[in-house]
Structures are given as C-alpha cells and as structure tokens.
Amino acid sequence: MPGDWAIYGRAIHAPDGIEALVSALICVGTDGMILSVETAVAADDPRLARLRAGGSLVELTPDDILIPGLIDLHIHAPQFPQLGTALDVPLEDWLQRYTFPLESRYEDLAFAEDVYACLVETLLAHGTTTAVYFATIHLPATKRLAEICLDKGQRALVGRVGMDHPEQCPDFYRDASAEIAIAETRALIGHIRDLPGNEAALVRPMITPRFVPACTDALLEGLGALAAETRCTVQTHCSESDWEHGHVLDRCGVTDTAVLDRAGLLRRGSVLAHANFITEPDAALIRARGAAVAHCPLSNIYFAGAVFPLREMLDQGLHIGLGSDIAGGPSASLFEAARQAVAVSRLLESGTDSRKSAAARGKPGARIDFRTAFRMATAGGGESLDLPIGLFRPGYAFDAVLLRSGLPDGNLRFAEAESAAGILEKIVMLAGRGDVAQVWVAGRLVKSR
C-alpha cells in the first residue's frame, strides 16, 4: 500500500509477560515502522471507515491473530540440503563427514543461488521475518545470500564464515590465511552496507568466526579488531558440546567465552550459539558485554549431549533468543524450536532415567513455559540483536505473522471462548507453516496465501 496504512484486529506479543492486544489498530508508516498502537478500538470507530475508504486498512477476522515476526538467531544457510539427515554422529564427525563437504560446494554460485533462494522462501513461509545466517567461506555466494534476502524482503544478518585452523578445517574447505579471511569479511561488510535498496539496513553484515576450534588466534584477534573498527556485530558458536568445550579449554586454557572476549568478539548484539556448557563467570561476562545466546534446543538434542540451562541463564539476565540451527536442528520452523525449548526444559527439570528416584533424577526449577518460549522467539530475539523488532510498539518495525485458525493444512483451531493465554499456548505447541496466512517485514507483505 502506498502511504501510511493500518491493520485492525487482535494481536499478541510479549513485552515482558504476555500482552493481548484486543481490537487493536496498528498504524504503519511508509518506512515500515509502527507509528501507533491502540487497543479496544470500536468496530464503528470513524477512523476505520476512513482507512477502509482509502484502501489502507487490513482487517482481521475472528479466525485471525497477529504475532510479531519470528526471529531465528542461528541458521547455517548452506546446510539446508541436509535438513533432517546426518543426525547420528557426534559434532566433530558431523562437521568432517557431512557438513564441510557440503559447505565446500558453495564455491559453485549457481548451486548457492538455488539453495539460498529456496531457504529464504521457506523461512518466510514459516513466519521467520528475521534470519541470522552463517554462510560459507565463499565471498561471492555470501554476497548473493544477502542480495536474495533483500530481494525477497527478509530482514537478515549475514556472515561470511571465517575458519583457518589447519588442524580442525580440511584442506578442501579452509581459509588460506587469517589475512584473507579478514579481508573478505571486510569486503562483505562493505558490500552489504552499500547494497542498492538497502538504505534502511534491512540486511546487515555480521562478523562470523565459525567457532574457536576452527580459528587461529590471529583470525580471532583480527576479526575482533574489525568488529571494533566497523561496529559490526558478531556471531559464533560457544561451548556447544563436551568435546568442543573441552577442546578449547585444552588449547587455550580458558573457556570459549573468555577466548572470545579476549579477542574483542563479545559485544552488544553479538550472538553466541548454544552456550550449553558455559560457567557462571562466563555467563556474567556475556551479560556484562551485552552479548546474547542463541538457544538451539533442536540441534542440542543431537550434538550437545546436554540441555542448555535456560531458566538459570534467563534469571541471570542474559539476552536469549531462539535458533533453529539449520541443519543441526531438523526443522526450519521457529515454532518447533519454541516448543522444543519448552520440552527440553521439562526433561532437564524432571530428568530422564526412570530407574532413578524422582529426587535424584532431575534439576528442580529448570522448566520454562510457552510464554517464555514465545517471548524468546520474538522480543527476546530483538533484544539479542539490539534491533527494534519483535514487539508491536511505536518505533518498532512492522514485522508480523498472521496466523489463521482452520486452514486446510493447519493445526490451529481456535474456539471463540478461549483466553489469550490458551490461544498462545496452542500457537506455541501446535503452529506450523500451514497456519501462516500472511507475513510482513518492515511493512511489506512478503508472503500471502
């Protein structure tokens, strides 16, 4: 729609706890930012008639509910073809046997374009309006990923992966030197920031050392310096598995978090994927730096060997959002990540071994509920990235997903009498791509059925 427009109906978001917005009128500017949010607007309010007459009103039905767009903090874009496979080996074998060979194919730009276009379309269809991507070491393909996001209208943070350590990276898929990795990262930052049509920074670069084991100290330090210089945010992995956490302790004498901080990589807006084995001092350091954790409950089941102590870390005040971790996690749906976050928190709380007594089995107080999961998938992601997204508030971008009850391939069935909490629990526990009717990013309608 040209000019300002508005949407009218019910919505739900999570500024802190859950807030239901009943008969809400959300006005959106031409720049895609929310101008105003008003609730309890009567159906006969004259403003609605004026907007309707001007063709500037989207009106929801009683089967519809609007939620903030989903924010996926951790996606390996090149791994999309192996989604749902290769979940049977430990992390270190998974990388060497399956993942590095697949990622090395993105030297082929045509292959990269096909996969990346399909992935971005798929994620938008699932309601993911903001995607934080690891690409590969290939600069041309990584540039194309950023361009595809901009073209299709997905808010994205895109990183060229840096990985130069000769002991952990194979000959066929490794940066030739730290200098080249740093220079190409610098080139990507410039390319994305200068992309025509990207004046509002819908797509942003991200500095992306793969993880400490794959990077030499020189690369880590060089990328840290580049982050300070360019004020570009950072993404990497942190204390993911027993092996990975132990490997860094052995090599560096300190934890991943300490190594990253020493290199200047722990910054506001930095995203650390997993963090399953971080210590209390690690958590305090992450909080002090304003960095965030991408909780990836799906892949942790297969590659972590433990459950991230989410409740404890939320209580310590960390910024935490959710990641699908495609393709370590076998789902492109952030709804799936949200419900799995609830599920694994319950298994952490209860424990798993029925031969132990209930008291000896679990970890009391570890559970989260659907409200917390929803918050992490929306407002928590926005806070993590330090961007005005994930809430229906003036000054925030209008990134939104319209869910509709009763769609042919959908799971959602709202009854009239249900409470907002009841509807939200159904959304978190049941929703999938078949329930997504429309998706907006920065006020632009990017998916519709």
Add this chain to the structure above:
Amino acid sequence: MPGDWAIYGRAIHAPDGIEALVSALICVGTDGMILSVETAVAADDPRLARLRAGGSLVELTPDDILIPGLIDLHIHAPQFPQLGTALDVPLEDWLQRYTFPLESRYEDLAFAEDVYACLVETLLAHGTTTAVYFATIHLPATKRLAEICLDKGQRALVGRVGMDHPEQCPDFYRDASAEIAIAETRALIGHIRDLPGNEAALVRPMITPRFVPACTDALLEGLGALAAETRCTVQTHCSESDWEHGHVLDRCGVTDTAVLDRAGLLRRGSVLAHANFITEPDAALIRARGAAVAHCPLSNIYFAGAVFPLREMLDQGLHIGLGSDIAGGPSASLFEAARQAVAVSRLLESGTDSRKSAAARGKPGARIDFRTAFRMATAGGGESLDLPIGLFRPGYAFDAVLLRSGLPDGNLRFAEAESAAGILEKIVMLAGRGDVAQVWVAGRLVKSR
C-alpha cells in the same frame, strides 16, 4: 476402483530392518488386502500396460514414495479440543482440573459428533490409517465414534472408558457402578461387531479400563472376565508417572502390570500406554502374555517425569508401537511422535544436566534411530495389535500413505541422488500433514489432495 487394482512406484517399509521396494508393483484385491508385491518391475512390463488400459493402475512419480499407513496406538478422542493446552500441571491435577470436566461433556451427542468427525478427518490427513481410541464413559457417543470411523474409512479400535473408583473419579464423571460399566462395555462390543458395513471388522471394540487408580478391583476383574469371554482386546494405562506408579503400589501392593495380569487384562493384543516405570519382572510378564506397549514420547515429556527405556524394552522382545496420546501429547501427527521418540532416546542416553560430567549424566546405549522409530509407527503397531497391517506383504491390508516431495505446505524435498535411508530419515525427521498426498485404508482411498 472396482475389482483388483495395483499401484506402481517406490515404497519403503520395515519388515525387520528397513526394506526399500524399488519399482514395486503392489496388487490389491477387492477386499482391500494385498495380493502380491513384486519389485524391480520394468516400466515397459506388459502387465503395467494392461492395468493402465483397464484403469486399474495408480502410478507414482519420482517425487512420490509410499509408506505403510501410520498406526497410532493411543488416542484420547474426547481430549482433542484441548490439544496443545493444559500442559503445565502434573498428571493427577491435569485429569481433575482439565480432562475430566472436558470428557464429561460427551454426554452431549451433538458435541461428540462434531469433535469426533473433525478428529478422524484430521488423523486421516496426517496419515494415521489405524487409530486406537479411548472414548468416554458415554455409550451413545462411543458408538458414534465407531460409526464415524467406519463411515470415513479409518481402521479403528474403540473403547468405552470404564472408571468407577469414587476416590479418583469425580462425582460428575464416574461410572455409577462396576456392573453398569461392564454391561455398557459388553453392549459396545456387540454394537461395533454387528455394525452394518463392518463385516471385515475395520472397526473393532476394545475393553478399556481407564487405569488402575480409576477402577475398583470389581471393575478390573469384571472387564478381565469379559475379555476372556468375548475375546476382545484390552487397552489401559500402565505405570505412567511417579505418582501413578506409586499410587498403585500403595493401594495394591504390586505394580500396575501385576494388577492388570491378576485381573486377566494382559492378553495378546492388549495395549498398555506409557509403561515408563515398569520393572524387569513387569516387562517379562508383558512379553509372556504377548501384550504391547504404546510408547507416547510427546506426553511423557509433560506427564511422566522420565523417559520410557525404549531401547532396553525392545531388546527384551516386547511388542512396542507409538501413540500420540492426544491430548496429553500436543500433536496429532504420528510423524511427530516418531521423531520425538528418537529425540527423547538421545536425551536419555546423553542425560540433560550440563553441570554433570558426561559419564555421570546419561545412560549409554539408550538411543534409537529413525529406522526404529519408523518401524514402531508402522510394523510395530501392527504386531502390537496382532493385525495384518503395517507392511507391504501379501495377506496384509493395503493401508498406505503416499508422501510427495515439494508440496506447497510440505517439508519434504527429495533429491534424486538420495539413498533410501536418507529419504527415510527425512521422512521421520521432517514429514507432516502437508507432505501427505493420498491415504488408503483397506484399499479404499480415504484422503486425496
């Protein structure tokens, strides 16, 4: 199609390990039973031309793969409206606060018809060709559930719930006496067996004491005698949670399994839901009687407080299939139950508490993989029920699901080069209702898009 017909293409099933059926020709009789299965049939085989000319051939495309229909061993039909909600309290509270009030509403036959019709349609759309249902204590609504299954063509086993214990069942939802519960169960058995159109026993009755806590000894013994007399199979719950398992030990001095056996309820074809806390002698008794376990990984997360030791019980030779446990489990999809069976087995193996050492955390050897999960969802369910379903074999019913790669709301993307195991892993880890193109039960096409 009138007369015999055939389907030609690729299929996969799990007679023991996984068996890929390449260029398979499956011939189906007018009674819906498989007449023959032949593989490596050339595309120019003259039989194909003859069948095609006679309009009696269904031909799959390279995007298609046929799997046996899914067999869901544990569904509470009346709980469908609360799917995805009320997962925040222990089992005993969940029953009293949410579930018994909802189930009591099925005295209203119109309400029951609406819910049951929607549920049966939904399950067929998800590829569930055989459904094992708990209904409620209401005989008229339970009869209607059986009739709806027959009408819509779903293979089903349907039970009127018996629950007469005044301490565990509320006044508003309890059998007035053991005698009435037994008499109405007998009436249901006769009604279903004599239903017009049910000569092939597509729908079968099941004797259904809710669980030991809800039943007096008189009811358990009376239903056991009825099972012997009518040769009707039995379904109930068994050792589900710490509370439930402990309650039965306190009341009866022995485990659920022993109580059920004493009452004559452990029989070939009997289905015990959950069994999370069964002992080794319990497992030996279940195996000796030929009874089966319905593993319900989704609901166990919320209501069991532990993970069913699946690998161990499979190794002990028990019949085991999968249950969605609607609505204790927040999904109607047996694919979801299959992948969650893999996931929780991994968490049992690894343990969950990252503050413990890897050695102290888990239970080595507890994992299952996608092959085992697929087998439980198909052939394992058929074995559990002692019915010729779940395999593509002569003498088995043609109950089948056609999955198609690339459907608009689907998750499956098969590449030409993938192995049968790779395709099957994607199916188990990713498939949902949006991937289901067609569904047959007893040779009848019951869903198609």
